[in-house]
Amino acid sequence: DRSIVHPHGILHDVLVRVAEFVFPADFVILDMEEDKEVEPLLLGRPFQATGRALIDVERGELMLRTDG
DSSP states (O other): OOOOOOEEEEEEEEEEEETTEEEEEEEEEEOOOOOTTOOOOOOOHHHHHHTTEEEETTTTEEEEOOOO
16 A cells, blocks of 8 residues: 555564474564554565465465475
8 A cells, every 4th residue: 555654663583383383583563553454464574485485466365385
């Protein structure tokens, strides 16, 4: 929606569990207005790279791949 927000802070090295995998991730804290029609899921680029994320924006799908 082209809105501009400024970071309120950063959480470093938060351990995130996905199934049996645990990844360290950094999260940027944003102070922005709530949109009740959208349930946001915020994942940083390092987390997406670690989880080998495949994002299909048109379908609204996010897949995290693992080996094995």
